[in-house]
Amino acid sequence: MSQVAELKGADIAKQYLVAEEPYYCPVADEVETYEAAYEARMPMMLKGPTGCGKSRFVEYMAWKLGKPLITVACNEDMTASDLVGRFLLDKDGTKWQDGPLTLAARIGAICYLDEVVEARQDTTVVIHPLTDHRRELPLDKKGELVKAHADFQLVISYNPGYQSLMKDLKQSTKQRFGALDFDYPSTEIEADIVAAEAGIDKDVADKLVQIAHRARNLKGHGLDEGISTRLLVYAGQLINKGVKPDVACRVALVRPLTDDPDMRETLDAAVSTFFE
Template sequence: MTATDSSILNQYLVGKEPFYQPQHDEVALFEAAYRKRLPVMVKGPTGCGKSRFVEFMAWRLGKPLVTVACNEDMTAADLVGRWLLDKDGTRWQDGPLTVAARYGAICYLDEIVEARQDTTVVIHPLTDHRRTLPLDKKGELIRAHPDFQLVISYNPGYQSLMKDLKQSTKQRFTGFEFDYPNAELEAGILVQETGVAPSIAAQLVTVAATARRLKGHGLDEGISTRLLVYAAMLMDDGVAPRAACRMALVQPITDDADIRATLEHAIDMTFA
């Protein structure tokens, strides 16, 4: 690795160990996938720890992590790169996918279903035996660095006919199915992440359980572990439990007055 390669990759290294609480054997399975450089798909609801897991694995493996937050306006050029004009004329600028493939990083495409299907097809040559990335506009064919791995994530709950991965894309990946942790594990995560008292953590998880039972019955998504962390952080700063819960757990997930009333009742009963 040249000094230039090293300086490019250093900015993507995960410098501090992220806290991640394994639920099953996902850590060992991801390590096995990385040893064979298999592409990985991580599925699960919003805020259940998908991105934290990928960040943790990059740290554990000691590999740079290039993250792309996918959106419907993202083009193939946003991923692979484009020609730019400057004072000296034109110059090529690699996109994040190209940087990862060229120099040897884990490339994480977060919520990939948000991107247009004509954009995501550019990953296909990187996810089979070819492990190549054609830069058509530059006339270059990149052969992926031996350390390169592609990881994608998405929320199956938001799938629709217009927002789903093609089977030709899905079947290029190994996969994990994530869900919210069980009550004891989730309470432990809150304690570890925020320092909140175990009794308060258990109460927050109880409120979350009520909301998650409403998924599909007025709520598109239940309360995520991420939002529970937010509520615990507010409490740690002195905000009253009920106010913290309304701010972090109710207002962000629904505008429906009846659903809000149900959740607020659960909060009042739990923090009576």
């Protein structure tokens, strides 16, 4: 890479730096483990339920390491070109535009593919050359082979609770990554997180967490997923803005979770137990 290209890449990288420290409360040794994995440039896979802090963890680690972070929200319509790039037409003809994966590889960013199983399997195979000793990305349409920057790392996440035969990673993909398991924090830590993130009293946060635990016990018994830490923060933020706690819980915790009348009644009863 030429000196001019290196300077341009450094300027682009600055745009993706995490400017302020994200709030993250470690629950075990995940921070130290990830730091070691980054030192080895090991591709990492984060596994856990919706809203348990996987994305926040990646953001926090990018800030802690001082590395740019490029996040991609994966979906079933995402193509390989959406990741690596494509030729675009403009007034001067055709011009190549890097996709987020290619850009991250060039500038030495952490590339985070969120909910990667949502993408088609024929799309996710493009990451394979970046996740072994080669650390390179072939741009077939452009006829270029991109050698990953020394600081580049690939991180993916998904929710094992939604795994199916149709939506799962191939073993050939899984076995290219180290993995960290995530789950909802312990009651005490989760209450601390909700109180800090929402700006509410600890006792109110404790009650919200207790409601969440009751809902999570219903997973597989009428609920596909329990109340996430993210939703608890939303409820706390509404309470912080002056919304009555029971109303905030209905809006942020119950209504987003289910449309089933009986299940809503059950969850509303749990809310009433703590907030009359």
